[in-house]
Amino acid sequence: MTQIYDRVALIGLGLIAGSMGLAMKRAGCVGEITGYAKTAKTREIADRIGLVDRVCASATEAVQDADLVVLCVPVGAMGDVAAEIGPHLKPGATVTDVGSVKQAVVDAVAPHIPEGVHFIPAHPMAGTEHSGPEAGFAELFDNRWCLLVPQPGTDADAVDRLEDFWHALGANCERMEVEHHDLVCAIVSHIPHIIAYTMVGVADDFHRVSEQEVIKFSAAGFRDFTRIAASDPTMWRDVFLNNKQATLEILGRFTEELFALQRAIRTGDGQTLFDYFNHTREIRRGIIEAGQDTDAPDFGRSKKH
Amino acid sequence: MTQIYDRVALIGLGLIAGSMGLAMKRAGCVGEITGYAKTAKTREIADRIGLVDRVCASATEAVQDADLVVLCVPVGAMGDVAAEIGPHLKPGATVTDVGSVKQAVVDAVAPHIPEGVHFIPAHPMAGTEHSGPEAGFAELFDNRWCLLVPQPGTDADAVDRLEDFWHALGANCERMEVEHHDLVCAIVSHIPHIIAYTMVGVADDFHRVSEQEVIKFSAAGFRDFTRIAASDPTMWRDVFLNNKQATLEILGRFTEELFALQRAIRTGDGQTLFDYFNHTREIRRGIIEAGQDTDAPDFGRSKKH
Ligand SMILES: NC(=O)c1ccc[n+]([C@@H]2O[C@H](COP(=O)([O-])OP(=O)(O)OC[C@H]3O[C@@H](n4cnc5c(N)ncnc54)[C@H](OP(=O)(O)O)[C@@H]3O)[C@@H](O)[C@H]2O)c1
Numbered sequence: 214m215t216q217i218y219d220r221v222a223l224i225g226l227g228l229i230a231g232s233m234g235l236a237m238k239r240a241g242c243v244g245e246i247t248g249y250a251k252t253a254k255t256r257e258i259a260d261r262i263g264l265v266d267r268v269c270a271s272a273t274e275a276v277q278d279a280d281l282v283v284l285c286v287p288v289g290a291m292g293d294v295a296a297e298i299g300p301h302l303k304p305g306a307t308v309t310d311v312g313s314v315k316q317a318v319v320d321a322v323a324p325h326i327p328e329g330v331h332f333i334p335a336h337p338m339a340g341t342e343h344s345g346p347e348a349g350f351a352e353l354f355d356n357r358w359c360l361l362v363p364q365p366g367t368d369a370d371a372v373d374r375l376e377d378f379w380h381a382l383g384a385n386c387e388r389m390e391v392e393h394h395d396l397v398c399a400i401v402s403h404i405p406h407i408i409a410y411t412m413v414g415v416a417d418d419f420h421r422v423s424e425q426e427v428i429k430f431s432a433a434g435f436r437d438f439t440r441i442a443a444s445d446p447t448m449w450r451d452v453f454l455n456n457k458q459a460t461l462e463i464l465g466r467f468t469e470e471l472f473a474l475q476r477a478i479r480t481g482d483g484q485t486l487f488d489y490f491n492h493t494r495e496i497r498r499g500i501i502e503a504g505q506d507t508d509a510p511d512f513g514r515s516k517k518h
Numbered sequence: 519m520t521q522i523y524d525r526v527a528l529i530g531l532g533l534i535a536g537s538m539g540l541a542m543k544r545a546g547c548v549g550e551i552t553g554y555a556k557t558a559k560t561r562e563i564a565d566r567i568g569l570v571d572r573v574c575a576s577a578t579e580a581v582q583d584a585d586l587v588v589l590c591v592p593v594g595a596m597g598d599v600a601a602e603i604g605p606h607l608k609p610g611a612t613v614t615d616v617g618s619v620k621q622a623v624v625d626a627v628a629p630h631i632p633e634g635v636h637f638i639p640a641h642p643m644a645g646t647e648h649s650g651p652e653a654g655f656a657e658l659f660d661n662r663w664c665l666l667v668p669q670p671g672t673d674a675d676a677v678d679r680l681e682d683f684w685h686a687l688g689a690n691c692e693r694m695e696v697e698h699h700d701l702v703c704a705i706v707s708h709i710p711h712i713i714a715y716t717m718v719g720v721a722d723d724f725h726r727v728s729e730q731e732v733i734k735f736s737a738a739g740f741r742d743f744t745r746i747a748a749s750d751p752t753m754w755r756d757v758f759l760n761n762k763q764a765t766l767e768i769l770g771r772f773t774e775e776l777f778a779l780q781r782a783i784r785t786g787d788g789q790t791l792f793d794y795f796n797h798t799r800e801i802r803r804g805i806i807e808a809g810q811d812t813d814a815p816d817f818g819r820s821k822k823h
């Protein structure tokens with residue numbers, strides 16, 4: 214494959230950055246990859262397992278001469294990192310990020326990007342419940358979506374190039390407006406996460422059913438929630454603090470619907486329950502047809518045992 | 519393997535009965551297996567694919583001379599089936615069921631069981647979102663739990679024998695009181711299902727985000743809910759109508775907790791969010807250690823594509 218960028222700098226070396234580093238190597242689509250993370254421990258691990266070509270001692274060192282800089286830190290840390298690297302960015306370079314919310318990242322990062330540097334926010338919609346430098350794998354983005362949210366007036370060639378880059382990493386790309394991005398993600402990701410966290414919290418706190426029982430019998434539905442409720446607390450705290458409007462709006466809708474179903478249970482209204490449950494099957498079918506999940510019973514989990 | 523029952527009758531020939539039929543054949547632990555389902559269509563399919571040895575034209579014919587009768591119909595249909603077969607049960611036989619709630623089944627079934635027949639309610643905690651005679655597979659119960667809820671005074675040998683039977687089908691067994699069963703299942707299964715249904719319903723009804731977007735980007739968390747929200751509407755309507763007390767109690771707790779997190783989001787209380795999210799990871803670890811799920815990123819879903 215031809216090189217898309219000569220030098221790429223990854224700031225943050227966790228699940229997403231690590232997977233990007235490995236996917237770039239797999240694709241052979243860039244020249245040198247540099248990287249930096251806050252703690253010496255993470256930098257050492259990244260160096261040892263070869264997530265990037267060169268681990269740097271500072272963010273400013275990592276971005277030196279980079280054609281693409283990717284901010285792979287929690288959403289709440291984006292602003293500080295941008296302030297630090299801003300003055301050291303190469304003219305003509307592109308700065309992007311992988312944050313799970315976008316309006317807050319634009320607000321925090323854009324002011325620090327100098328004239329002549331392209332800032333193109335992005336969000337690869339792929340992840341696992343694991344985090345840290347050892348969680349990454351080259352296939353993470355394969356057949357997943359990366360949303361690009363270029364602001365009006367951004368250089369079209371720079372956006373196309375970033376899109377080529379994400380394609381090379383295995384992802385499909387789609388462009389979207391910032392506000393719409395945050396709403397879509399609230400529905401497909403943020404609200405499911407807060408609900409899963411809540412469900413797991415309730416089970417844990419319900420003393421008449423022991424933790425051992427919850428764990429043993431989890432295959433009956435509960436365990437589908439625990440995977441996403443095991444996701445990184447720092448990342449998710451930042452997501453909710455930074456996508457307040459959309460999450461609160463949809464949470465309001467969620468509780469409204471839940472109350473309606475609760476009422477149907479209380480009053481014994483079987484028809485309402487049946488109709489509601491019947492309706493939701495189609496969405497599941499759509500997801501399987503779109504290749505975003507497998508139809509195997511149990512996700513093929515049982516085959517692991 | 520030695521035969522545990524000479525003749526087993528399955529009433530209802532859907533996911534659970536079909537999986538039991540195939541698992542019995544795999545184990546070679548019974549003599550003849552008879553079966554009956556309400557519609558001719560299901561009976562024909564069951565006959566064609568060999569779910570049981572002999573498909574009967576009526577429930578009373580199926581239970582004739584059976585040593586074990588398993589009621590594998592929706593919870594709301596258990597009472598009628600029991601009334602129909604009651605007079606035709608062989609003295610000394612065991613009647614059991616696989617219903618997802620137990621108090622309501624006991625109330626509906628027990629009055630129809632004659633003296634000299636053992637009634638031992640049970641619930642295999644295994645399932646998929648698929649239903650019908652073609653959904654079954656022999657491995658469904660492997661390494662899953664089957665809960666037995668014998669009532670006080672039930673013949674101990676009959677209970678032991680039913681436990682042996684479930685072991686032969688691949689399951690682990692645990693005995694539990696009826697009321698506790700319904701509470702445990704509300705937490706690990708019923709509430710997760712109603713929440714998943716609600717989440718999918720909200721996404722479907724939220725017109726500013728298209729169904730296509732929801733489907734495309736579902737891998738970010740949402741899709742984990744869709745599997746259980748695709749489960750059979752009849753079965754789940756019956757579950758909620760018949761486990762009202764426990765589901766309403768736990769739903770109350772759930773909304774209470776959700777409101778607390780919602781408030782933390784609104785007020786920007788990052789510490790509360792972080793602490794809550796941090797706490798839930800341990801349960802996930804427990805589930806993986808207990809062999810009830812795999813730790814593979816993405817459940818190994820990506821390997822299917
Ligand atoms: N995980 C997902 O499912 C997912 C999916 C899509 C997008 N995202 C987004 O991707 C970003 C990273 O997530 P992740 O899952 O890769 O997290 P992660 O595995 O926890 O990694 C975060 C990385 O950021 C580094 N970091 C934190 N603060 C920093 C700072 N001030 N300066 C330099 N490095 C800093 C950390 O370094 P230390 O280890 O040294 O602390 C760590 O290497 C987040 O914005 C998240 O919203 C995540």
Ligand SMILES: NC(=O)c1ccc[n+]([C@@H]2O[C@H](COP(=O)([O-])OP(=O)(O)OC[C@H]3O[C@@H](n4cnc5c(N)ncnc54)[C@H](OP(=O)(O)O)[C@@H]3O)[C@@H](O)[C@H]2O)c1
Pocket residue numbers: 529530531532533534535554555556557558560561590591592593595598599616617618619641642643644645646648649650651653750753757
């Ligand atoms: N699916 C799960 O995840 C799961 C897990 C544990 C326990 N359970 C319990 O297992 C039971 C069966 O569930 P399933 O998933 O196997 O459902 P299913 O696949 O929908 O099968 C239900 C079967 O019951 C038959 N049936 C319904 N009413 C009947 C009647 N009056 N007389 C005779 N047969 C009748 C149906 O026959 P027709 O096809 O002819 O209508 C069908 O064969 C339910 O009580 C459920 O609560 C389910």
